[in-house]
Amino acid sequence: MTGSSSRMLALLSLLQATRDWPGQELADRLGVTPRTVRRDVDRLRNLGYRIGSSKGPYGGYRLEAGSELPPLLFDDDQAVAIAVALQGASASGVDVTEAAERALATVRQVMPSRLRHRIDGIRFTGAAAEVRVDPGVLEAASAAVRDRRVLRFDYGAAADRPPRRTEPHAVVAREGRWYLLAWDLEAADWRTYRLDRMRPRVPSGPSFTPRPLPAEDAATSLAARAKGSTTEDRWPCVGEVVIELPAREVVPWVGVGEVEERPDGRCRVTVGSWSWVGVLAAVARFDAPFTVVGPEPLREAAETLAARFATAADPPS
Structure with a gap:
């Protein structure tokens, strides 16, 4: 890309950061005048991007969520990163391999020839995860973590047991498997659950106030429990x-x-x-x-x- 097209791509990359950008700061970053920034913002709006603006000394531009997916613009490195990530989807443990293959074909189709040549040269065979997680389960667990709502789910093969009731804290991927780190309300203790064994129930439970973790973060807590500890990622x-x-x-x-x-x-x-x-x-x-x-x-x-x-x-x- 050259000229206004490359400048609009750079502008879009800046706007994708979750913050308000004053017009003068955008102009300084791009090496143009504030008037040119306003004109490029209008062009992006015409392409379908919802860009909000506010006036005043603390005003600026912000990229907002839209109801439709506008044309996507990626620089070369971003495009290659997407291709690598999609090719490695089978190793993630989430059952999205077929969708990732279709997405890669779609992205490749609209790439310029120089980028198609680059990503076509990146070919590797990843070790597919033995255990697959339903994307719906991953979505339900992640939403419960985000919204801080009690998550109820059936676990394992025991269909006659009452559902687990947990306060979910984090979803963690570790060594090819996905786990939920949560406070079990019945056991009154921290527990880890494999997402491939979970069957979430709806509706979700009430909201809760997060408890402090026994370790410094969720990944450390999970690693510590795998080694028989509670607070440190170390063997006893x-x-x-x-x-x-x-x-x-x-x-x-x-x-x-x-x-x-x-x-x-x-x-x-x-x-x-x-x-x-x-x-x-x-x-x-x-x-x-x-x-x-x-x-x-x-x-x-x-x-x-x-x-x-x-x-x-x-x-x-």
Whole structure:
């Protein structure tokens, strides 16, 4: 785009920010006069964009929601980002793959040839999520979070149980699955629910005042609960060992653990788990000799596990 067309695209990009833009500030950003800004705003209005304006020292322009979808203008980077996002929709876990394919075809059709060439060169195979979430469930849960209204839903396969009643706090995507973090009114405690197992009921319940989370944010709260904690994203049991392997053979498989290379060719590994036996299991999978550094509960667990293995290795009488 050149001339007025590129300037209108830049103007539209600025107006998409949720704020009022004084005419003089828009003119300074675009390098034109306020009169040119007014003329470009009128052109955008003729294209179907609802742009409100207010006069006075604190007035300006604001892009408002419209009843119809006007022509969409994207710069090159935005268009490529949309194409990548639509191609990766199958990995999101939400059942919108077919709709995303149709949307990509529609967007591609109206792109100039230079952009079609760019996005056609971006081809990748994403690992589709094993569990699919109904878009309607995602919408219902998200709306309940936004409106701060009690969400009632059936959960799992038990059809004879009464519906759950929750104060939804956040919808969180984690490791290919979607979760609702909510305060369960019957249990009087925080709970996490998988969206693919939920069947929301209508109408929704009354409004509520959000409770403070046990952790700093929703993502941390969910990660903490997955590790048996409530306030911090950390394992309850964390131990250190020295493994008789070079660091390069451990790093790719240690997961969220830490590996420190030693001058003697061995490596020091810090790893966490639900239990001390779990820490030992995470280390034993490397199938190499190792020495426990600490803490003391890990040494005690190693002695207990060694006695267990010795008993298991004895032939039956």
